[in-house]
Amino acid sequence: MASQLSARPRDQPAEQLVLQEREMIEHLSDRKSLMSVRELAKASPTPTPPTGWKPPLRLRRMPPARAADLRRRWHILVDGDDVPPPIPSFRDMRLPDPVLRKLREKGIVRPTPIQVQGLPVVLSGRDMIGIAFTGSGKTLVFVLPLIMAALQEELIMPVVPGEGPFGLVVCxxxxxxxxxxxxVEQFLAPLRDHGFPEIRPLLCIGGVDMRSQLEVVKKGVHIVVATPGRLKDLLAKKKMNLDNCRYLTLDEADRLVDLGFEDDIREVFDHFKAQRQTLLFSATMPKKIQNFAKSALxxxxxxxxxxxGAANLDVIQEVEYVKQEAKIVYLLECLQKTPPPVLIFCENKADVDDIHEYLLLKGVEAVAIHGGKDQEEREYAISAFKSGKKDVLVxxxxxxKGLDFPDIQHVINYDMPAEIENYVHRIGRTGRCGKTGIATTFINKNQTETTLLDLKHLLQEAKQRIPPVLAELNDPMEDEDAITNASGVKGCAYCGGLGHRIKDCPKLEHQKTMAIAGSRRDYFGSGGYRGEI
Structure with a gap:
């Protein structure tokens, strides 16, 4: 396979390359693309006031050495000032009894590592960046404190018709x-049944009749879970406001950026009138999000x-070389590896439709989902697959991104994605909540060598078997130890890929291409097709 990577010239010193990379990163940092105009004008934002929540006294007095030992045991890395202590018990987090009972009903007995440290941080009212592999329980880290904060607000100052929301989650x-x-609804129901004040949530997404959403807003709403497009629409039409919003979560923040939502999020930020607690959650943390976090949190x-950006260690990763024309036939063999449910990922919509039709002809109970299908079809496919009525989802x-399917046995990557972050997200649909799963990925000469090298290094990091076709690749990164040590960054500082440096980053190249295409669209006065949602 011919090399498509430009290897570092042997006479170029490591320090010189590091300086070049730093210049590139600083240039990227200049664009505070996710800050609102109002926030850019502020000299120095002030921290959010602390909440009324406090851990039990014995935990507040926990010696720093003990806290560090607990974090080491749970493989938790923290960075920041005055970090609250880790709490390895839901009861010690002082959650209401109905919430604790609901957690037990769902089989959640003790917190996962991200919850052990993340919940105390968020409950304390601090801004937070949460990084953990998919399936690690990130959702509860922002949902439970949001419900607690909304309850507290409702008890002090009840929401009146037309007011709200108090908290916002953007997906x-x-x-x-x-x-x-x-x-959110699962945890609100038991609270309501036990006499707690009613907390009204709203799902604010496209593809659903806006009038039904406005009816909830008119009653007064506490919590809004939204996609950027519909949220921006409601705010622009003044059907909803963020005057009282004190809590903002950006879930899968890296995907919000990749799908081109920077401008939408900037406009949403401009509607905030007061201090807010801001949380970012992601399985990957590219440079663009790190820059945003520094400026907006x-x-x-x-x-x-x-x-x-690391892969979930509970997933067995199998990579197989399959010729393009043989892939669809070999797919049937792969489906025999495990019992259902199985997820099949493709890069484009046409392949999804072709594979779906092929599987139906072969008698496989399959459904399909992509951005070209209407909302009703998408919802049917997800619910049929989740309920077990269908065995395969293409x-x-x-x-x-973030979807939690119960007990996925097997993920098949019909196409290896160009960006390694997408691969990490895909295989994270299995091996969730401590269970193991299998991910099979088809590769062939259609993939660039940069992508294959990223995959090779990810497999090495997770101590997985390296197939011969990847082992034989000419790998310039094997000679890059001096650069890694000098720059403090392993692999690419922009996307986190381990098989290339920032100068060869396919994601950065794609972003530049999109920016040029966007400026051309603006010049000619047309709209644009933005990511698939």
Missing amino acids: PSRELARQTFEV VKPVTVNVGRA ATDVAS
Whole structure:
């Protein structure tokens, strides 16, 4: 396979390359693309006032050495000032009894590592960046404190018709927004049944009649879970305001940026009238999000469980070389590896439709989802697959970000995605909540060598078997130890890929291409097709 990477010239010193990379990163940092105009004008934002929540006294008095030992045991890395202590018990987090009972009903007995440290940070009122592999329980880290904060607000100053929301969660896809909304509702129901004040949530997504959403807003709403497009629409039409909003979560923040929502989010930020607690959650943390976090969050605490962009270690990763024309036939063989449910990922919508039709002809109970299907079809496919009525879901990356499918046995990557972050998100649909799963990925000469090298290094990091076709690749990164040590960054500082440096980053190249295409569209006065949601 011919090399498509430009290897570092042997006579170029490591320090010189590091300086070049730093210049590139600083140039990227100049664009505070996710800040609102109002926030850019502020000299120095002030921290959000602390909440009334406090951990039990014995935990408040925990010696720093003991806290550090607990974090080491749970493989938790923290960064920030005055970090609250880790709490390895839901009861010690002082959650209401109905919430604790609901957690037990769902089989959640003790917190996951991201919850052990993340929940105390968020409950304390601090801004936070949460980095953990998919399936690690990030959703509860922002949902439970949001419900507690909304309850506290409702008890002090009840929401009146037309007011709200108090808290806002922004998701990159309709499916993830709906899933998050359902989690919120699951915990609100037992609270309501036990006499707590009613907390009204709203699902604010496209593809749904806006009038039904406005009816909830008119009653007064506490919590809104939204996709950027519909949220921006409601705010622009003054059907809803963020005057009282004190709590903002950007879930899968890296995907919000990748799908081109920077301008939408900037406009949303401009509607905030007061201090807010801001939370960022992601399985990957590219440079663009790091820059945003530095500028938009105030004294944030970073809670990191594993390397940002690392694959879930509970997934067995199998990579197979399959010729393009043989892939669809070999797919049937792969489906025999495990019992259902199975997820199949493709890069484009046409392949999704072709594979879906092929599987139906072969008698496989399959459904399909992509951005070209209407909302009703998408919802049917997700619910039929989740309930077990269908065995296989064929999807584009619209189903790879944050969606929690129960007990996925097997993920098949019909196409290896160009960006390694998408691969990490896809295989994270299996091996969730401590269970193991299998991910099979088809590769062939259609993939660039940069992508294959990223995959090779990811497999090495997770101590997985390296297939001969990847082992034989000419790998310039094997000689880059001096550069890694000098710059403090392993692999690419922009996307986190381990098989290339920033100068060869396919994601950065794609972003530049999109920016040029966007400026041309603006010049000619047309709209644009923005990411698939």
